[in-house]
Amino acid sequence: MNADTKTAATPTGNVAALLANLKKESLGYKLIEVASAAEPPGRQAAVAAALQAQVKALSKAFAYAKDQVD
Amino acid sequence: MPKIKWIEINGFRSFGDGPQRIEFGSPIAVAWGPNSQGKTSIAEAVEFLLTGIICRCELTASSQDEFADALRNAHMPATAKVFVGACIETAAGTLHTVQRVLVDDYGKKNKCSSTLTVDGKSASQDDLKHLGLHLSAPPLSAPILFQHTLGYLFSVSPKERSMYFKTLLEVADLEELREAIAEAGKLIVGAPPALLSKLQTCAATLKNGTRLQSLLTLIPSAKGIGSAFSETASDLLKAAGVPVPTDEEERYVQVRDLLTRLRSKTFPMAGLAVPSAAAWSAPADATWEDIEAFLQKTKDADEETKRLTRLFSEVLAVPSVATIASPIDCPVCATPKALTPDRVQAIRNRLTANRDYDSSRRKAESALGDIEGMAKSLVGIASQMRPKPVTLGREWRRKNGFGIRKVRELLGTTADPLVREWLRSTAQLLRAIRAVKLAGTNAGNASKTFNGNLTDQTSTALLKQVFETCATAYVKMGEIQAQYAASTARLRNELQVVIDKRTAVEGWEDFLELATCQAELLDVLAQHSAAAMIVDQHTQALKDIDRAIESVLESKFSGLSSEVGAWWERLRPDEKTYFYSVKQRPKARRTVDFKAGLCQGPDRKKAPLRDAVAVFSQSQLHCLGLASFLARSMREPNGFMVFDDPVVSSDEDYRAHFVCTVLEELIKLGQQVILLTQDQRTWKDVSERYASKDVDVFQITRDTGVTTVVKTSDDLMAMMMKAEPYVRSDHPELRKRAAEVLRDAVERFCKEMLVKSRRVQGDGAARITDYDGRTLGDLFPKVHPLLKDASHAGKLKVMERFLNPGKHDDTVPSKGELTCALGDLKKLREDYLK
Numbered sequence: 001m002n003a004d005t006k007t008a009a010t011p012t013g014n015v016a017a018l019l020a021n022l023k024k025e026s027l028g029y030k031l032i033e034v035a036s037a038a039e040p041p042g043r044q045a046a047v048a049a050a051l052q053a054q055v056k057a058l059s060k061a062f063a064y065a066k067d068q069v070d
Numbered sequence: 071m072p073k074i075k076w077i078e079i080n081g082f083r084s085f086g087d088g089p090q091r092i093e094f095g096s097p098i099a100v101a102w103g104p105n106s107q108g109k110t111s112i113a114e115a116v117e118f119l120l121t122g123i124i125c126r127c128e129l130t131a132s133s134q135d136e137f138a139d140a141l142r143n144a145h146m147p148a149t150a151k152v153f154v155g156a157c158i159e160t161a162a163g164t165l166h167t168v169q170r171v172l173v174d175d176y177g178k179k180n181k182c183s184s185t186l187t188v189d190g191k192s193a194s195q196d197d198l199k200h201l202g203l204h205l206s207a208p209p210l211s212a213p214i215l216f217q218h219t220l221g222y223l224f225s226v227s228p229k230e231r232s233m234y235f236k237t238l239l240e241v242a243d244l245e246e247l248r249e250a251i252a253e254a255g256k257l258i259v260g261a262p263p264a265l266l267s268k269l270q271t272c273a274a275t276l277k278n279g280t281r282l283q284s285l286l287t288l289i290p291s292a293k294g295i296g297s298a299f300s301e302t303a304s305d306l307l308k309a310a311g312v313p314v315p316t317d318e319e320e321r322y323v324q325v326r327d328l329l330t331r332l333r334s335k336t337f338p339m340a341g342l343a344v345p346s347a348a349a350w351s352a353p354a355d356a357t358w359e360d361i362e363a364f365l366q367k368t369k370d371a372d373e374e375t376k377r378l379t380r381l382f383s384e385v386l387a388v389p390s391v392a393t394i395a396s397p398i399d400c401p402v403c404a405t406p407k408a409l410t411p412d413r414v415q416a417i418r419n420r421l422t423a424n425r426d427y428d429s430s431r432r433k434a435e436s437a438l439g440d441i442e443g444m445a446k447s448l449v450g451i452a453s454q455m456r457p458k459p460v461t462l463g464r465e466w467r468r469k470n471g472f473g474i475r476k477v478r479e480l481l482g483t484t485a486d487p488l489v490r491e492w493l494r495s496t497a498q499l500l501r502a503i504r505a506v507k508l509a510g511t512n513a514g515n516a517s518k519t520f521n522g523n524l525t526d527q528t529s530t531a532l533l534k535q536v537f538e539t540c541a542t543a544y545v546k547m548g549e550i551q552a553q554y555a556a557s558t559a560r561l562r563n564e565l566q567v568v569i570d571k572r573t574a575v576e577g578w579e580d581f582l583e584l585a586t587c588q589a590e591l592l593d594v595l596a597q598h599s600a601a602a603m604i605v606d607q608h609t610q611a612l613k614d615i616d617r618a619i620e621s622v623l624e625s626k627f628s629g630l631s632s633e634v635g636a637w638w639e640r641l642r643p644d645e646k647t648y649f650y651s652v653k654q655r656p657k658a659r660r661t662v663d664f665k666a667g668l669c670q671g672p673d674r675k676k677a678p679l680r681d682a683v684a685v686f687s688q689s690q691l692h693c694l695g696l697a698s699f700l701a702r703s704m705r706e707p708n709g710f711m712v713f714d715d716p717v718v719s720s721d722e723d724y725r726a727h728f729v730c731t732v733l734e735e736l737i738k739l740g741q742q743v744i745l746l747t748q749d750q751r752t753w754k755d756v757s758e759r760y761a762s763k764d765v766d767v768f769q770i771t772r773d774t775g776v777t778t779v780v781k782t783s784d785d786l787m788a789m790m791m792k793a794e795p796y797v798r799s800d801h802p803e804l805r806k807r808a809a810e811v812l813r814d815a816v817e818r819f820c821k822e823m824l825v826k827s828r829r830v831q832g833d834g835a836a837r838i839t840d841y842d843g844r845t846l847g848d849l850f851p852k853v854h855p856l857l858k859d860a861s862h863a864g865k866l867k868v869m870e871r872f873l874n875p876g877k878h879d880d881t882v883p884s885k886g887e888l889t890c891a892l893g894d895l896k897k898l899r900e901d902y903l904k
Contacts, residue, residue, distance in 0.1 A: 018615070021621040022614055028618070032247060035247045043246075055597065062289055062599060
């Protein structure tokens, strides 16, 4: 997850219970963190932005691997 | 928790025009009324106040028009206001008046609408939350239990039941998060970039496309891409029997040549090449300025000087003239002494005035030369823009098989409109080119003629006009050429597909294009692979989240199960068939089951489990509905609950447990209970059992056509009955309570005496409430004159004295004093009020 992604300081209630049932390093955990930190109108956009950041980071990683190979 | 102090109903369902206020002073109230007297109207009035609707409409109406005009009393004038109000005491002890006014009743096609106010100010549903009033999941939003809502959970679809419980268990927020994450996942892969689409199409259509296909599934590298393209080019050449060059770039050149050769065997596409239009513009203003400057000088110059300028220049170049100091003979006509120094000076001055005339003429001639050149260039440009089939010539067309017949043969009759459009645009372009060439030729000729007679010209207007015609024709030709290019492109694209198919070179063109942009392709493929990988991870993340939500729900359902079970046991203790659990069906997130345990003895450990909906009797399902309602209401405590005939009167055990155990538990938990029943035994049982709680007892009648609610716990007889069990009690606290009730009863006696007297005297409007807040001290002087026996005044006075200490914390009245007071009061009631 990119560094500037907003996350809730301390999730409470259901979200905390949900996170307790997910592995901390999993994408599901990170996406729940992002989604719960955003207000409903922008929630989907926040998650989409986080996923796009993941795609971008991975693309860069591929590019780096490509440079190493080439 | 909030409590209802009173409710006020006007014009709602069976209530008439004139507000009816029902006051609550006790944590428990019980109202009895036979069928069709308005019990449900009271419960629905509270529901309407809290939610703005009645859930019966949502649950039972098979079509909306069944509930048309259901809320407004049908006999009331249309102008009369329909409203329900209540005074809510919040947990902090503050009092607030809430009122909901019906604006539009249920219609044939619309729901009802209303306005809400809190303390006289317009309010929203959210404002009720500030008073501590929380609504539950619809459709059973309000803490009100109706007969028709008891079976709701067993009659709805599994999905609706599941949604109801999930909302109740407050996991809808998790579902919302999950939904947002799922929806966001759909945005990971956007519209594919053009390059990726091209690669996908090429890999799918190219006969040797497997190497390119693999690029779409592997993590990309420049080396891999280069190799895939180079090897594919090699495969294409080998398949055509063409030697494969070692140099990579040379391979693509060979493939291109091969493609052109193969295509041209089917159709000479060169005939559909579109020449690009060369730029041309009319002469600039500066060009015309040079010509116009000369014309101006011509106009200004003296005609004689113009004619003799050259001669004068030569004369002044003669040394004797140039250095003249005294008159000399003229070197032109030999007139003696004709040239004087003054005359030579005059000639010199005239020549100086016209010294740049020649230079100006040269500039004008040069400009006209340029203009003529531009006209010629326009003719050239127009010639170059002729369609290729024309420039290539008839012989080329015949030799290469270019013709409309061939095009039609390739495309079939469906392409006729396309072919006709192309022919039309070709003809238009040829006409436009001819027009430009004609205008250019005319302009060239005009420029030449103008230049030849330059000194005789006076204006450039006509010449300019000729060039303006050129510019107009050129612009027009450009527009038509664009139309021709577009229609040719359409025809070419259609042909290309057919030709490539016939020639078996589909995908070659894309392949060659892609081969030239491998660096960009690498970026696109990196993005594509990354997106595909994140899509997989996202799918897995959703599965993980689903499992996690199920775990959270499981834990919450377990808690709810225990709560429903606890209420069940209060209602039906130790039954062999019992409620076991409410939980989600394994691997079916959208299904919630109620499970029943079936045991033969007291040991429930080995009881087989069955679906409660299938094995429970109607009475048990009824009870399960009530237990679920109680569990739900305690999870979202509003501080009060309204029950509209919650128990079946024929189910004696169940009824008794409800009255004794459940109501007591609810009061213990701080709940205000408002019980409406048609069962007189339940009404009496509750009135007596909870007399110590000052239970509010009401009777509901509809004797006058509209529902009337009378608080019978306030009437004299009820008060005396309430006091009776305590007057002989050994317990001082109970006797103190009896004294309080008896004192209220004496006050009530006095008020009823006064009202009766006024009514006898013709005051029909006299009401008990006229004396609200009056004490015995106020009332006695008014009652004395009405007493028929002098001893009665004394009895009342003694009663006041006996009963007074009970109100204060002094000596508690004795059993004897209380018994006497009660006896005297009964006698007085017999004498005066019966």
